[in-house]
Amino acid sequence: MEFLAQKIAIGIGQALFVLLSAPLFTSLMKKVKAHFQCRFGPGLLQGYYDIWKLLKKDAVISEHASWVFKTTPYVVFSATFIAAVIVPSFAVVLPTAGIGDAIIVIYLLGLARFFTAIAGLDTGSSFGGMGSSREMMISSLAEPVTMTGLFVLAAAAGSTDFGGIITKSLVTGHVQPAYLLLFPAFLIIAVAETGRVPVDNPATHLELTMVHEAMILEYTGRHLALIEWAGALKLTLLLTIIANVFFPWGIAESMAWPAVMVGIFAITAKVGLLAIGIAAMESMIAKLRLFRVPELIGGAFVLAMLALIIRTTGIG
Amino acid sequence: MTEAFFVVVLVAYLIGTVLPLVFYSNNRINIPIAHAFALIASGAGIIASVLALTGATAVTVTIFPSPVFGATSLSLDGLSAFFLLTISLVSLAVSIYATPYMVKTAGKRSAAGFGALYNLFLLSLVMVVTVDNAFYFVVFWELMTLTSYFLVVFDYKKIQTARAGFQYLVMTHVGTAFILFSLIALSVHAGGFSFAGFKAAQASLPMGLKNAIFISALLGFSTKAGLVPLHVWLPRAHPAAPSHVSALMSGVMIKTGIYGLIRVLFDFLSPTPWWWGLLILILAMVSAILGVMYALMEHDIKRLLAFHSVENVGIIMMGVGLAVIFSSFGFVPAALLSLTAALFHLINHAIFKGLLFLGAGSIQYSTGTKNIEELGGLIKRMPTTAALFLIGSLAISAIPPFNGFASEWLTFQSILQANLIGDVSLQLIVLLAVPALALTGGLAATCFVKAFGITFLSLPRSERAANAKEVPVPMLVGMAILGLLCLALGVGSPVFIPIPWHVATSFFNGASEMPSFNPLLLRLPNSQGHASMSLLLVAALLAVVSLASVVLTGLRGKRSVTTGPTWDCGIPEVTPRMQYSAAAFTRPLKIVFSAIYQPRRQVEVESEASPYFPLSISYESSLYPVFERQLYRRFINTLVRMARRARMIQAGNINLYLAYIFATLVILLVFVWR
Known part of the structure; x- marks a missing residue:
């Protein structure tokens, strides 16, 4: 019984942890980028202030929009949140991991993307359509890479569950x-999935270079708050996967409290470092032209396929 | 019990075939009658198949015995019952939908013949998947082909429809010829037409003959199923038919090709060599990718859906191919898993594709067009249709928690079993199915963002779309049934999956450990570990979290939600012409994959003095599928050339023909005399 209570506590703890830590990492990235631009930049709590501010504001909705536009923020937020809850962050075996495996995480992000894209088309603005079109192009090219990569990991672990993959x-x-x-x-x-340089630029509002920002251009108030929060969650979730799969150090292998505390510290540090790395990379390279992006993703695909071949042939 | 319901199915379809003809001149009577009997038959079909699937023994109904070809008996074993269930579920929804749709489509023409053919078509479908005699299989197969041909050419005065029908007829008959060859070869070997005889004689089949039978069965059945490169009839014929018939053809009829292939492969030709599976798998991957790619470039909603059928048949066939590979190496659990995935995706595709075609029919019903470039804003005019079409779009894009995701998840799990295969190069080719399936999923999502977004959202692009109205209630009910099934088979997948699993077990010897399907979780025993997934939990959590976020974000005081104009960069007003069009939406992918598409475009700019102030611009873009140009054009050209040569002996002179007859006679006499 006590065990069950602890399980539930850890499950809820994980959910709250990802939810609340997500804005921290996006703020951290902004801070690092500001540093590279010789600015002070906003504080580390700016992400929270932004969401809080947006939640307080009135919302304006386009007169052409339908219910799709109004439901999308909630669908996007909940799909991303559930995906984030499934991914083990500070403990290998999470009670929430039973909800699904790696495949469902990727496809839940697909659900969020589908709704964001149709919401982009909903207002009749050409920006929305442009953003949707580009986002769907990038993501449909990225999906084979993600799945191939996950299959290399899953084949090694003999399971598509994240618990199994990380244990391996x-x-x-x-x-x-x-x-x-x-x-x-x-x-x-x-980088491609979260719309960052060199694929997309989260800081831009220049018409012709926007991808993700163009889709959500019409959102305001609490709707925008949810979408921004979901964006932060998505970034955190993807970085968590990378951190725990490639650098599983420090993750709690049991449910004892000391191990969990170490796990929380470790994951915060690992994701933080990855975020700093990506922000530094963003500051040092230029955004690619849209039609160069397939080449970048193609490169990633080649790497994933090579990993698959190495894994299958047993060279490595 | 089961027999009784099964007989009801047959009798109701027969009455439904005859009775509408009695009321030939009155559409108000013959249309409801035709669909009412089809509805009764489908209902009985669902009950009969569920009883047969849960019962222990196979059920057989004998219709009439023939001294030469054996008794015609229709039997419901596991596989047949599963297909009967698929057919009946879709035809139930379609028959409810069809009445108001046909009343409008037929107009002043009598719909009696059409109603009769509709029932006969459904009857032939049922008989094809239940008959256990090769001779009658071919008879019913032909009946199915011919009735569907007449259903396709209902609108025969349109030149495209007539041509599409002709192409369909030619292609399927070439396919039938191959099927005929493989079945005749089997019956010669077995010394009889009965399927039981085929099964008994399979062990003694020589390898060479076995390969020949497989190749011709694959060619024949995959023509019907619409596998690349034999699919060319499909995107033409399916859209030409009235939409509810398209739903049946795309949802159900093409599945009879898969039925035939599964029957021949696992019942008549086992044990199978592994390279058969590899061949099927490669064709399946090509089908899935090319199918979705051409769907993406299609702006006619029904042609778009038809290309998606090519894609989904590819996904189903991936499972079939994997099952053949695994079973040839003796990995029974993996083979079972793959065949289960294939069967599950098959019924899922029938349901969501049925829904989407009915949705397309509703769009056509209220706007009179299939071209999505002329649509837009329909969500405000047809809200229920829009919601149901969205469900279908999510299901076909493999998005949780709907059924399409559940079966693609199983397919991914089957591919993961490739670990078991010892041969590294084979394992690598099998694993290529992972990026293939993922790319297919991603592109399908893109395609349905386009199809749903351009059709239903933003501003109407034409008068027709602006004046659209919601369709009558029966049409909505028909779609709603399928929409609910999309969700039910998704969240309820652990409850449903044991059914195709049991069907699959009948093909493999040796009991195998069953994955645990408890109603909450789906757990699979993998080679080393396990995978779990619960769409019920996901759906419940999605609902809870979204509700909670609605409530929690709504808590903070009073804030208004005002409506305002869309941001237009300061231009006075947003007009429909400023919106993204379907062509614009898919243009990035057209550029990325231009090596495959090889698009041609023509832009003509007319200007007077300065090129910066054009008077008119005309833009024309066309896609002509590469394989059609390379494969079919060449073949047809050769055929025509040979036909021209053959014309030389047909001079039209009666004396010459008499000479031919005389010569033939002499040759025959010499031949006999000897």
């Missing part, structure tokens, strides 16, 4: 060639 990387311990190839592939996918 904990057990193997040493650096493996397949993982070395997968790491950059996953990083590219994370």
